[in-house]
Amino acid sequence: MSLYRATVVDVPGDPFSDNPAAALASEQDGGLLVDNAGVIVERGPFAALHAAHPDEPVTDLRGGLLMPGFVDTHVHYPQLRAIGGLGMPLLDWLEQCALPEESRLADPFYADAVAAEFVDGLVSAGTTSALVFGSHFATAMDILFERADRSGLNITAGLVLSDRLLRPDLLSGPERCLAQSQALIERWHGHDRLRYAVTPRFALSSSESIMDVCAELLADDVWFTTHVNENQVEVATVAGLFPDADHYLDTYHRHGLVTSRSVFAHNVHARDDELELLGGLGAWVAHCPTSNAALGSGLFPLARHVQHGVGVALGSDVGAGTGLFIGKEALQAYFLQRLLGPDGYPLTPVHLLYLATRAGAKALGLDDRVGDFTPGKEFDAVLIRPPAGSTLAVNLAHATDTVDALARVFALATPADIEQVWSCGRPLLAG
Structure with a gap:
């Protein structure tokens, strides 16, 4: 000992x-x-x-x-080399910065270099557990899991699923999404400190058929993560794509994807009925302060989340976020709540440490193992x-x-x- x-x-x-x-x-x-x-x-x-x-x-x-050890509940492995694209809102940033870089991970040699930098970057930033938004390419996901396995970190990640409104090379049909995801789950879920997360990119790029695939995959007792309510233009676009949905969160809920094993990134523009649903089902939200500020997405309504019993943890959201250090996200979360004035939540240093550690462990279902x-x-x-x-x-x-x-x-x-x-x-x- x-x-x-x-x-x-x-x-x-x-x-x-x-x-x-x-x-x-x-x-x-x-x-x-x-x-x-x-x-x-x-x-x-x-x-x-x-x-x-x-x-x-x-x-x-x-x-x-x-x-x-710090816990990062939302970070994009393929975007590590895309940090710093300032001056653009979400959808423009995706088109000009993030998605072209993500396409490069089709090359296994490129993906391996990024995966090595990514895992080393997490360690250098003090992150020992992370919910990682993966790649659209199954080979790149195998590479990430192999690197993560050697590192000893707690990594939960999954293949990103999309079948519309992105670059053609990032799209996959439902059958392929299902088969590749099932193969990755079989290889990696529950292997040492690795777990799998079903990962539709967001409702904007995921049809009802992709949501059905996600529901089928969740039967394997894996995790679920995606984006919700990040940007007002995004929210309006999703409303047009899902005219029968009650709200953005309902595009996932109607397929059974909002559970206690679900972590939704951002939720800046949440409605009260969405917060009530999240709190009632025990789902978590990954708050990504530097990304929200850099993209001009908005000021996160932490107080309303707390009032509705919604668990909140921190995410770096690299590459829209400005680095892998969760300590910086905690400080930025404090700043943003101060800027909200009477509508902000009065965060203390104890809150910041909790958000950076144990809250993330709870969000990822790791609270019985790590976080304190x-x-x-x-x-x-x-x-x-x-x-x-x-x-x-x-x-x-x-x-x-x-x-x-x-x-x-x-x-x-x-x-x-x-x-x-x-x-x-x-x-x-x-x-």
Whole structure:
């Protein structure tokens, strides 16, 4: 076993339903005892754990914050090289930036290079679990799963399904979508830390036949993810394509696709009846703040989601989002709620850590395994320990308590401040 000594901080409670201070757990000089399988055995003050286990090797991580590994609930693997296309709304950005890049993954050599960069990028950003929006090409999905499997990360992903209104090379008929998805599920779903997510791109590019395929695939107890209510032009276009649907979310719900295993990205322009449906069925929403700001999609109505009991976690939404670091998404989420004034939700540093970690674990059905440091869970962790003399290091040295330290981390930290990342007890960064 190994004993880790650190300032340990996590959010085993729910700050949206409890007092935020009560949801937080922290030890200034804390200890985590981790067994050889990467599972947390004990947690508590370091002195007590060391006295009880004097022969266990100690890894000293003081001088920073040891937090659960970040969870990204919406990120596009094929768009890693498309970050930075600013100045366009959603549909224009897709046509000019995202979709041409996604087409390049038809080449297995290109896809492998992107997959390697993508997995390495997640690790460098402190992300240990992710719901990944995949590629339109089955070969590219095999490549991603192979890379993810070697990395040890918790990755849930799936083939992207579309049969209309995109570039012709990104379209597939229902029969092919079904066959390729079933083959990928058989190969990868439940393999070590890998799982499958049925992934229609969005209702705009997915006919009723594709939705029927998704419903058939969900019978395999896999996950479901897609986009909803991101952009007002998109919402209006979907309404025209599905004239019999009650609203955008109903284009999925009428096929049985809104469940507790469903994660919907964005939902910026949600109606109250959609929120009621999401909350009633236990579906989750991936809030993608930098993407919403970069594309001018709108200000996310977090308070209304909370009022309707809709679970919300964070997504980077790379490549419309501006990077893989979930800490930046948490800070941007805070900014956007401040801009909403009285309609915004009063987020605290405890909320931000919850959104970046345990909320995502709950959204992905991984809360029994990761998301906090409760004994019995896997040791997925990120150590934020900035270089001496840096602005973050100076600020951490002057923090008055753990919550104040968290605030300074979310305000100032970048991936350069991540010293180590662990996935199920395995260190992932060299050095």
